[in-house]
Amino acid sequence: KAGVTQTPRYLIKTRGQQVTLSCSPISGHRSVSWYQQTPGQGLQFLFEYFSETQRNKGNFPGRFSGRQFSNSRSEMNVSTLELGDSALYLCASSLASSASGGGTQYFGPGTRLLVL
Amino acid sequence: AQSVTQLDSQVPVFEEAPVELRCNYSSSVSVYLFWYVQYPNQGLQLLLKYLSGSTLVKGINGFEAEFNKSQTSFHLRKPSVHISDTAEYFCAVSDRGGGSNYKLTFGKGTLLTVNP
Numbered sequence: 001k002a003g004v005t006q007t008p009r010y011l012i013k014t015r016g017q018q019v020t021l022s023c024s025p026i027s028g029h030r031s032v033s034w035y036q037q038t039p040g041q042g043l044q045f046l047f048e049y050f051s052e053t054q055r056n057k058g059n060f061p062g063r064f065s066g067r068q069f070s071n072s073r074s075e076m077n078v079s080t081l082e083l084g085d086s087a088l089y090l091c092a093s094s095l096a097s098s099a100s101g102g103g104t105q106y107f108g109p110g111t112r113l114l115v116l
Numbered sequence: 117a118q119s120v121t122q123l124d125s126q127v128p129v130f131e132e133a134p135v136e137l138r139c140n141y142s143s144s145v146s147v148y149l150f151w152y153v154q155y156p157n158q159g160l161q162l163l164l165k166y167l168s169g170s171t172l173v174k175g176i177n178g179f180e181a182e183f184n185k186s187q188t189s190f191h192l193r194k195p196s197v198h199i200s201d202t203a204e205y206f207c208a209v210s211d212r213g214g215g216s217n218y219k220l221t222f223g224k225g226t227l228l229t230v231n232p
Contacts, residue, residue: 004159033220043206043222056219090159092220105220107152107160 004093004108012114018079021111025072025093032074034066037088049074086115118143118209122223130231131199137192137226139207149190150208151181202230
């Protein structure tokens, strides 16, 4: 079974631009979560989508948004990019929604975003 | 709120030596516990998880971890490491109850370096 895939793998943008990242979960998984990884802050939870609905959200500004499609694929969008948004963005999929607790998350390889 | 403390940011060891990576957590409720590994320029791979049952959990690549509720710890161990085990290891915790406040909380990571 194919794992979680993320596109693109690398991205360079300039301040003020916006960016869209894509994540395809493992077949059959309906929950997709997004995380930001930086050297200073480590891994931080952005949000989770299940059945096309946002179920949980971390402490990030409204510039960070996402959506999920009927095939469970998810996109994350960051508008008005700032230098501090440079990070590895990881997507994880699981069978169960977070509401049921304990759903093991499987991670993709990540998208490395550099903001200049 | 949950938190995870990985007591060592870096652990250097020689090949074939045993290793223990320490993880302590704080939570007001019962939790699930996970260890993930991240190789350079890759996403996170699940090593093992504790959901319930036996407190000694065996994972992939010869790793195991023991859940100690009284000490709120979930230390990762391997009796004999290989060069290929060089990577960053993350301990993570999630609330058993799930619900709208559910999220996977990660520690800052421990960089394991195996030297010949």
